[in-house]
Amino acid sequence: MVISKDQLRSRMRVARRRLAAEAPDAALRLADYVPKALRAAAAYGLYHPIGSEIDPRGIRLSGEVALPVALARNAALVFRRYAPGDPLVADAFGILAPTGTAPEVAPDIVFTPVLAFDRRGGRLGQGAGCYDRTIAGLRARRPVTVVGVAYAGQELADVPMEAHDERLDAILTETGYIQVS
Numbered sequence: 001m002v003i004s005k006d007q008l009r010s011r012m013r014v015a016r017r018r019l020a021a022e023a024p025d026a027a028l029r030l031a032d033y034v035p036k037a038l039r040a041a042a043a044y045g046l047y048h049p050i051g052s053e054i055d056p057r058g059i060r061l062s063g064e065v066a067l068p069v070a071l072a073r074n075a076a077l078v079f080r081r082y083a084p085g086d087p088l089v090a091d092a093f094g095i096l097a098p099t100g101t102a103p104e105v106a107p108d109i110v111f112t113p114v115l116a117f118d119r120r121g122g123r124l125g126q127g128a129g130c131y132d133r134t135i136a137g138l139r140a141r142r143p144v145t146v147v148g149v150a151y152a153g154q155e156l157a158d159v160p161m162e163a164h165d166e167r168l169d170a171i172l173t174e175t176g177y178i179q180v181s
Contacts, residue, residue: 005160009127012115012154013052019151020052026151026174027055033177034059038109038145045079045107047149048088048096053113054174056149066105068134069097076133079105093128107144110135111172114148121167121180122159123148135166145169152176 003011020026038044042063049055066079070092080098082088088096112131116124125131138144146166152173161167171178 005124005127008124008160009115012124016115016151016154017052019153020054023151023174027058029174030054030056030149030172031059033172033175034061035177038147041108043079043105043107044109044111045105046082046111047113049113050095054149054151056111056113056172059111059172061109063108064105066107067098068130070095070130073128075130076137077130079107079110081105093130106138106141109145109147110138111147111149112168114150114154114168114171116154116156116159117148117150117168117171118156118159119171119178119180120158121169122156122161123165123168124156124159129164132164132166136164139166147172149173 039061041061044061045066046056065082067082068077069080070077073092080102082098087099089099091097114123135146146169148168148171150173152175169180
């Protein structure tokens with residue numbers, strides 16, 4: 001039986017809520033698995049978790065931290081510099097993000113939330129296409145490493161992909177780091 005991406009999203013949201021409840025300390029373990037090769041990034045983008053998304057904000061690399069900002073629901077995200085304690089405001093999706101006065105940052109590494117992933121870099125997101133547009137735009141300008149952040153239990157054998165879907169370079173979970181070949 002073939003299911004649509006929307007049906008798969010619904011199933012994976014339920015699975016992610018279960019995984020979050022079963023492993024409340026999972027976010028604390030993420031940083032342990034970030035490879036040394038990534039730690040020297042000049043700038044990297046995290047995200048402010050919503051719902052049961054695993055929280056990446058404990059990841060600390062050597063460069064400056066940025067958070068994504070949705071300026072419009074159908075546009076690419078921009079990344080703005082962020083430090084703990086900086087003011088946050090709701091963006092176009094209602095997600096907390098740095099204010100418009102925070103400088104824009106071009107991240108070398110983007111840590112992105114996922115609903116599901118596979119070992120070929122397939123990523124299932126929320127369905128709005130923001131990260132796909134953002135990643136495509138960043139990759140058109142220069143190399144960027146895109147790391148999906150998820151619970152290990154969000155892995156699928158095969159994530160359905162369409163032409164506009166951007167692949168992950170790696171996946172970071174509470175149990176390890178998966179480099180996509």
